[in-house]
Amino acid sequence: MKQISILLILCFVLISTSTVWAADGLISLKSSYSPEETMNRFEAIAKKKGLNIFARINHTAGAAKIGKTLRPTEVLIFGNPQGGTPFIECAQTVGIDLPLKVLVWEDATGQVWLGYNDPLYLATRHGVSQCPPAGKLSKALAGLSAAALMVAK
Numbered sequence: 001m002k003q004i005s006i007l008l009i010l011c012f013v014l015i016s017t018s019t020v021w022a023a024d025g026l027i028s029l030k031s032s033y034s035p036e037e038t039m040n041r042f043e044a045i046a047k048k049k050g051l052n053i054f055a056r057i058n059h060t061a062g063a064a065k066i067g068k069t070l071r072p073t074e075v076l077i078f079g080n081p082q083g084g085t086p087f088i089e090c091a092q093t094v095g096i097d098l099p100l101k102v103l104v105w106e107d108a109t110g111q112v113w114l115g116y117n118d119p120l121y122l123a124t125r126h127g128v129s130q131c132p133p134a135g136k137l138s139k140a141l142a143g144l145s146a147a148a149l150m151v152a153k
Contacts (some may be wrong), residue, residue: 023119025120025124025125026117026119027145029115030149031113031114031149031150032112034074034112035072035073035074035104035112037102039076039102040150041148041152042102042104042148045144045147045148049144050080052078052099053076053078054099055075055076056075057074057075058074059075060074071105071106071107072104072105072106072112072119073105074103074104074105075103076101077101078099078100078101079098079100080103081126083100083136084099086132086133087123087131087133089133090133090134091121091123091128091131093126094126094128100116100119101116101117102116114149115144119134119135119141120135120136120138122134
C-alpha cells in the first residue's frame with residue numbers, strides 16, 4: 001500500500017513538473033532538447049507512424065525577413081484522413097482545427113516547449129465532447145509527444 005502511495009505521488013510530481021495545462025486546451029510539455037531537435041524528433045516520429053506532414057513553418061525565419069527577432073518558434077502541421085475524418089464526422093466545424101499542429105518554442109528563460117491543442121478540448125469547443133475519435137487523437141498526440149521528448153538513457 002505504501003509503495004502505491006509513493007508511486008502515485010511520484011507520478012503526480014512528474015506530471016506537474018513536465019506538463020503545463022494552459023489556456024483553452026493548450027497542452028505544453030517541457031523538452032530537454034533544442035527547439036530544432038525537438039521538432040525534428042517529433043516530425044520523424046510522426047512520419048514513422050505514417051502521418052502526412054503538410055507544412056513546417058518557421059516563425060523565427062519569417063520574423064527575420066521583416067527585420068524582427070523572435071526566439072525559436074516553429075509549427076508542424078500534420079495528420080491523416082483516418083484520424084481526422086471521423087473527428088470531422090462528429091461536427092464539420094472541427095475541420096477548422098484540422099489538420100493537427102504542434103508548436104515548438106523557446107521561452108525567455110531558454111526552456112524549450114512542445115505544445116498542441118488537446119483534441120478533447122477541441123471536441124468540447126465544437127459541441128461534440130462525447131466524440132470517440134477525439135479521445136483517440138488525444139491519446140495519439142500524447143504518445144507522439146512523449147516519444148519525441150523521451151530522453152535516451
